[in-house]
Amino acid sequence: MLINLTDVLASEGKVVEKQIETELLQLSCRMGVFSVKEKTPLTLTLTNLGINKASVRGRMELTFAMQCDRCLKPVSQKVVLDFIREIAGPDERAEAAEEDDQNFMDGYQLDVESLIQNECFLNLPVKVLCRPDCRGLCMQCGADLNGKECGCDTFIPDPRMARIKDIFDANKEV
């Protein structure tokens, strides 16, 4: 969805508040593609900051269908957005081209979906876990260790300790 900001950028002291139903259905990033399970409307506050300058404040909550990094169980990951970005009209942006982080602006139009995607990238957790102490899957048999112990010997001995154990075992046999 595109919102025309000509009015806000041109009218000194102007403040506009909008509630927007975004069209975002999924988020593609290097971690994968995650579908949006739930989302609130986006509350946008557009405030004029002088000639050709404005701030955009956005608030929204989304829930993504993700999976636990350790045990792969489905996880509903909530992301709360509350951000403020300063924007400028196309002329100001051309002058400050080297720091153009406003890929969500197209001329005087604000692309709501791009803006929201940017903010989601910034707010996604580094690690997605079904619970903080998830024990993950057994490296040997793949069993979910949050259930019961699978009984695999996952003990990886320190090579130096293994040598001492060999000597100990050898002496025991004598």
Ligand SMILES: [Zn+2]
């Ligand atoms: Zn897990």
Ligand SMILES: [Zn+2]
């Ligand atoms: Zn196992």
